[in-house]
Amino acid sequence: MKTMILRVALGAMLATGLFAQAKVAILNTQKALLDTAQIKKAQADLEAKFKPRTDDLRKIDAELADIQNRLSAGAGKLTPQVEQDLTMQGQRKQRELQRKQEDLQAEVERDRQEILLKASQRMQEVVKKLADEKGYDVVIDTSYIVHFKAGLEITAEATAAYDKANPAQ
Secondary structure, three states: OHHHHHHHHHHHHHHHOHHHHOOEEEEOHHHHHHOOHHHHHHHHHHHHHHHHHHHHHHHHHHHHHHHHHHHHHOOOOOOHHHHHHHHHHHHHHHHHHHHHHHHHHHHHHHHHHHHHHHHHHHHHHHHHHHHHHHOOOEEEEHHHOOOOOHHHEOHHHHHHHHHHHOOOO
């Protein structure tokens, strides 16, 4: 949808001759956003927040591996009851591991999306202000462009302006 809108807008600008007169800038929005100090800090904060849970997952995974090793090493030597108990333990651990992985993944994704949404909105404001200050008529994201001159790119400027307007706390 965005690509179609961009094509229509660029087509209209070309048809009316406005494109030749327009001052254009190119922005890699994703890179600009991910390079901000605020996003880097948020990433470190997320890793710290979820470290106990990832450590717990590693522990459960190690316990599961131990059960599997005991079953393999004891193949033919274990009583049917012990083998059945170990198999049941392994199945419980596997379910626990899967449930905890899914819960963690969902929570990480939810937090990540919330952070990126807020930061994206701030980046749009920063880019608009930067465009106004520099006199750009159009700022186009690199995801819509096949080729452009490097001198048109304002990604680093946008990141610096974002960091200045939104310092990491």
